[in-house]
Amino acid sequence: MTETELTQFRESTRAWLADNFPASLANKMLGYERISDPEMAQQLEAWRQKLAEQGWGAPTWPKEYGGAALSQPEARVISQEMAKIGAMNPIPLLAGMGVTMVGPTVLEYGTEEQKQKHLPGIASGEVRWCLGLSEPNAGSDLASLSTKAVDEGDYFVLNGQKIWTSGADISQWCGALVRTDSTAKKRDGISFVMLPMDQEGVQTKPIRLIAGASPFCETFFNDARAEKADLLGDLNDGWSVVKRLLQHERQSQTSARGAPANKADGLQEVAKKYVGTDGEGRLADADLRTRIANHLMDAQAHGLTVARITAEARGNPKVSAAASILKNSATKVAQTKSELTMEVMGNQGIGWEGDHFTSDELNNVREWLSGKAISIYGGSYEVQNNIISKNILGLPETTQKG
Amino acid sequence: MAALTEEQSMLRDQAKSWVTEQSPVVKFRAMRDSGVELKYTPTTWEAMVEMGWTGILVPEEFGGSDLGYLTFGVVLEELGRQLTASPLFASALVGTSAVLLAGNDQQKQALLPKVVDGSEILSLAVDETARHAPAQTALQATAADGGFTLQGEKTFVMEGMAATTFIVAARTSGTAGDESGITLFLVAADAAGLDRSSIHTVDSRGYAHLNFNNVVVAADSVLGQVDAGYADLQAVLDRASAGVAAEMLGTGAQAFDMTLEYLKTREQFGRVIGSFQALGHRAAELYTAMELARSCAEHALEAIDSNADNLAEVCSLSKCRVGDFLHVMSNQLIQIHGGIGMTDEFDAGFYLKRARVLETAFGNQAYHRDRYAKALGF
Structure with a gap:
């Protein structure tokens, strides 16, 4: 794609957004479930339908599965143009783990029948997916999972418990990692199945976290059923499927939420407000100033690295081991930002609820707490370092045996 | 890359x-x-x-x-x-x-x-004390007989013994600490009254101390505008910082490669030491720091080439981040190599020594963190 073609695409995208995006929704970064005003909910639903018709819920997917067959640079143009006018794309939120993880994996490993059955619902945001991967005794050591799936002819029968199944209580479908051969070595007896959540054998229970209510659930399978036709990849080859799935997850977690959209929103401005400045415009607290400067450098270095890796891949960022570097640096930036913001806010930075605190102050506390999960989920900080040392640097395996 | x-x-x-x-x-x-x-x-x-x-x-x-x-x-x-x-x-x-x-x-x-x-070798003479602080320039240039007379000292002048012409930051008005009143001069290395002596730095590279004892220069030796040289000087120092960061990145990258190779070949307790998770993770952290530093280094150079308007910010980012990486990397180069890393016969010491000298050149990490914060307005 030439620069000229991309510019033309940008112009047509801008025109389409001007015609179709309702200005009343600008800068409303809300998920459907949090919108209570019926009129706004209706507008958002109409907006979702228009995006789905365009194939922009998952713009890089083939058209026959609900995408728009666009290139990565074109998809980026759509995101950029939407960001400019404060438009949000509700489909990736509505599809849960569908757009970012399940969909790309089904595209790669799925049969034609599976693609036709599952992808259009994800791309339109009408079917929400959750993932049943971790178990109470299988966290970072995911391959030691024990949820069993027994072959009953046309279907598997599942028994066991999953944890951290984000959005399980509101999802229609689940992608689950299950043990199908308990005699094989632990990574060789695992399969990836897809099953509907609305069935008797599936129960979910939301988990309350240190930051309060959370999207995470415990999910219990008691004789739950997954059709044979919904086995993704080969039987007992689920480990390959999930490795790929997790690469897609890391890829989707590489943007640092601590990185300011622009300088005016940066932590330094918040700090000046709370801490004050000296006669020369420097932050009054020299120690804090140094640490904020370091943090902003980390954030900028992270952003520049994302851009560099993208440029080096010539606009086609492939899922690579480099994602592990980015996940860890994104984690550090996000967590440090919350910690520093809290410190900047002082007494106002430690509130739980109530009128004594502004919403920014309370939001930071919740973000600080929920952000502790970033270095745990999607492969912990330590697991990412294992991946870097083994896959990028070629050092010997240090952890799993067998 | x-x-x-x-x-x-x-x-x-x-x-x-x-x-x-x-x-x-x-x-x-x-x-x-x-x-x-x-x-x-x-x-x-x-x-x-x-x-x-x-x-x-x-x-x-x-x-x-x-x-x-x-x-x-x-x-x-x-x-x-x-x-x-x-x-x-x-x-x-x-x-x-x-x-x-x-x-x-x-x-x-x-x-x-x-x-x-190659018949001219230029060198910038800016530092006068132990700290890099360009606004503190005190070397005095006094107007006389249509030209100027220079009196004072410069130190830590790169390749100062080989240079044929120095670019000297001097004070033509105001006092040390003022940004205005600084002027850049071209001074021939063999000018009368200019004495140079070599400084023996830990990294065995060429540095000189310069003494200006009533060195007379003509009016046309002024580089840029009289009293208004500070902006030019900062622009030169941006480029110097970004350039030295590129060299430092190479030094750090080589130190990383040497360390990684050692992790894969050195055996203790019956296995290669890179199979110990403590060392695998350390290597992963160093690699991550190197990749982040590389992005900063390349971005600063590209920003100079495209005449970006935030060079102070991105060049200080580059010098600081590459400096931080090289600092840790050069220490780990020694640590991971163990006893052999301490010997003069092995090259690790050269990298450690060079690292510290280049970290100091044109302002260390603390200097550039401060400069970065100023550029961001806090």
Whole structure:
């Protein structure tokens, strides 16, 4: 794609957004479930339908599965143009783990029948997916999972418990990692199945976290059923499927939420407000100033690295081991930002609820707490370092045996 | 590595193979052991001139190739890998930047072709005390007889014993600490009253201390505007910081490669030491720091080439982040190599020593963190 073609695409995208995006929704970064005003909910639903018709819920997917067959640079143009006018794309939120993880994996490993059955619902945001991967005794050591799936002819029968199944209580479908051969070595007896959540054998229970209510659930399978036709990849080859799935997850977690959209929103401005400045415009607290400067450098270095890796891949960022570097640096930036913001806010930075605190102050506390999960989920900080040392640097395996 | 043009890739390959074959670190060791006062090997420098590296920044009308700062950075990174010492950086990047940014046509014509052919070696003389603090310039330039008389000292002047012309930051008005009242001068190294003596730094590279004892210079030796040299000086220092960061990145990258190789081959307790998770994770952290530093280094050079308006920010980011990486990396190079890393016979010590000297050059990490914060308005 030439620069000229991309510019033309940008112009047509801008025109389409001007015609179709309702200005009343600008800068409303809300998920459907949090919108209570019926009129706004209706507008958002109409907006979702228009995006789905365009194939922009998952713009890089083939058209026959609900995408728009666009290139990565074109998809980026759509995101950029939407960001400019404060438009949000509700489909990736509505599809849960569908757009970012399940969909790309089904595209790669799925049969034609599976693609036709599952992808259009994800791309339109009408079917929400959750993932049943971790178990109470299988966290970072995911391959030691024990949820069993027994072959009953046309279907598997599942028994066991999953944890951290984000959005399980509101999802229609689940992608689950299950043990199908308990005699094989632990990574060789695992399969990836897809099953509907609305069935008797599936129960979910939301988990309350240190930051309060959370999207995470415990999910219990008691004789739950997954059709044979919904086995993704080969039987007992689920480990390959999930490795790929997790690469897609890391890829989707590489943007640092601590990185300011622009300088005016940066932590330094918040700090000046709370801490004050000296006669020369420097932050009054020299120690804090140094640490904020370091943090902003980390954030900028992270952003520049994302851009560099993208440029080096010539606009086609492939899922690579480099994602592990980015996940860890994104984690550090996000967590440090919350910690520093809290410190900047002082007494106002430690509130739980109530009128004594502004919403920014309370939001930071919740973000600080929920952000502790970033270095745990999607492969912990330590697991990412294992991946870097083994896959990028070629050092010997240090952890799993067998 | 940034998405390089074909020309840049070619130059990188040329630099990589030349440095590896003609100027490996063993040559640097031989130079050090020889005790040569210039602190570089003349044939090494001649080869660089021959390959045209002295003209990378110089416009074609003055005999150069005008390939820009990212291209220069690519070469410096390769030189940094093998610790190659020469006046290339001081003259063809820092000095040349000063002439390009502040010089008039006559000055460019007089100096740049000679920089390219190696007959002129330029060097910037800015520091006067233990700390890099350009606004603190105190070396006095007093107007006299249509020219100026210079009185004072400069220290830590890169390749100061080899330089033929110094670019000297001097005070023409105000007092130390004022940003206004600083003027840049071109001063011939053999000017009457200018004495230089070599400074023996830990990294065995060429630095000099300069004494100006009523050195008389003509009015046309002013580079840029009288009293208004600070902005030019900052612009030169931005380029110097970004350039030295590229060299430092190469030094750090080589230190990383040496360490990784050792982790894969050294055996203790019946297994290679890289199979210990403590060391695997340390290597992963160092690699991550290196990749982040590389992004900053390349971005600063690209920003200079595209005349970006936030050079103070991105050049300080680069110098600081590469400096932080190299600092940790050079310590880990020794630590992970253990006892052998402590011996003079092994090269690790060279990398550690060079690391600290370049961290100090043009302001250390603390200096650039402060400068970055100022650039961001806090």
